[in-house]
Amino acid sequence: MHLAGKGISKPSRGFALIFKASPPPPSRVSPGARPLPPCKRRKMALARVACSGWAGLGRRSAWRLPRAGFSSSSSGSPGRGRSWPSSRALLGAAFALGAAVGTGRILHRRFGAQEQLADQHRDGFLPDSHLHLTLYQYKTCPFCSKVRAFLDYHRLPYNIVEVNPVMRKEIKFSSYRKVPILLIDTESTLQLNDSSVIISAIKSYLISRKSLEEIASYYPSIKAINTEGKEVNDFGNKYWLMLDSKETLCVYPVEEARKEEMKWRKWVDDRLVHLISPNVYRTPGESLASFDYIVREGKFGLVEGFFAKYVGAAAMFFVSKRLKKRHHMQDDVRQDLYDAVNDWLKAVGKHRKFMGGDHPNLADLAVYGVLRVMEGLEAFGDVMEHTKIQPWYQRVEDAIGQGEAASWARC
Numbered sequence: 001m002h003l004a005g006k007g008i009s010k011p012s013r014g015f016a017l018i019f020k021a022s023p024p025p026p027s028r029v030s031p032g033a034r035p036l037p038p039c040k041r042r043k044m045a046l047a048r049v050a051c052s053g054w055a056g057l058g059r060r061s062a063w064r065l066p067r068a069g070f071s072s073s074s075s076g077s078p079g080r081g082r083s084w085p086s087s088r089a090l091l092g093a094a095f096a097l098g099a100a101v102g103t104g105r106i107l108h109r110r111f112g113a114q115e116q117l118a119d120q121h122r123d124g125f126l127p128d129s130h131l132h133l134t135l136y137q138y139k140t141c142p143f144c145s146k147v148r149a150f151l152d153y154h155r156l157p158y159n160i161v162e163v164n165p166v167m168r169k170e171i172k173f174s175s176y177r178k179v180p181i182l183l184i185d186t187e188s189t190l191q192l193n194d195s196s197v198i199i200s201a202i203k204s205y206l207i208s209r210k211s212l213e214e215i216a217s218y219y220p221s222i223k224a225i226n227t228e229g230k231e232v233n234d235f236g237n238k239y240w241l242m243l244d245s246k247e248t249l250c251v252y253p254v255e256e257a258r259k260e261e262m263k264w265r266k267w268v269d270d271r272l273v274h275l276i277s278p279n280v281y282r283t284p285g286e287s288l289a290s291f292d293y294i295v296r297e298g299k300f301g302l303v304e305g306f307f308a309k310y311v312g313a314a315a316m317f318f319v320s321k322r323l324k325k326r327h328h329m330q331d332d333v334r335q336d337l338y339d340a341v342n343d344w345l346k347a348v349g350k351h352r353k354f355m356g357g358d359h360p361n362l363a364d365l366a367v368y369g370v371l372r373v374m375e376g377l378e379a380f381g382d383v384m385e386h387t388k389i390q391p392w393y394q395r396v397e398d399a400i401g402q403g404e405a406a407s408w409a410r411c
Helices: 038-056 087-121 142-153 195-208 212-216 245-251 255-280 284-297 302-326 333-348 362-372 378-386 390-402
Strands: 132-137 159-162 181-185 189-193 221-225 231-235
Touching (some): 132 142, 142 362, 142 390, 189 212, 195 212, 195 245, 195 255, 255 378
Antiparallel strands (some): 221 231
């Protein structure tokens, strides 16, 4: 049995912005005066439209400037022969024309993007059409990239709010001050924190169809001690899917598959993620290139962006040296990254397309999501060149692009 996923209603094609032209009011002619020909009346009306800017758009349909009957003199006396409308008229016409063109382009982009989103996700909306997802993120954050890879693979539409990493005012509503945060709007708003919790909770929902509120309650916030002996906030059960025995057997035909997936998801959070910063900030040049990318893709003001790029790059170059020591890395941190990638490839094996078999599992998506944040940087090119991960990486990328998990068997 398949989940009955409802798609986004598709906007009608050929959207057009239409201004309805109403008939002109009857002309008012003083007694004994000779009426103006209809063509001149239309031209005079058009000049009034130009002067009134947007206010005249719904009232006149022709857009020609008058050739006679107006004077540029300040006295207001009628002019002779051909003269031009006032500067106010021209300015009004320019504003009206510019606004019309600008609005048309904005509407085209807006509705075109919605139409494209509908094409991509028509069959992939969450099973309950009243659910709407909003992801608060830093685009270059590996944990956020993990969540995007998961949502994209499952063809789940979501809005993105890019968080300013300095002020973080976009998440001022939350006592949890890290990203990613996923807000789920149903009859009320449910907030999920931590990338692994988000992934486990949504996957559990897609399979079991328990309420999201019930599922979220299985991932409590707890205090934990990290590797440095410091107390930190963590979440219980975050690598577990909340399924009954029948559902578990449906997703994991053998118990080893579930244990393997959980083991490597945890490895991503405990090991692979911590190799990224020391590698992308390995040298001053790499650090500057990384921050150039971060500033371009992130949400920074002009001054913030300048300081983030140059001051941040210098600071992170030195911070990366401390991270190397904290995570017991070799002098050549690139070798640690190669070793980790090779460990992953060994676990996948030569006879499986993915760790999940014929389709990526949650561990595949997590590894891919973390490595993806290095795309375009020197470290990424080195990994592709000095390891054999490229075929696997490309297969996952293709699977996400095709949305292979759009239809899920309901267990």
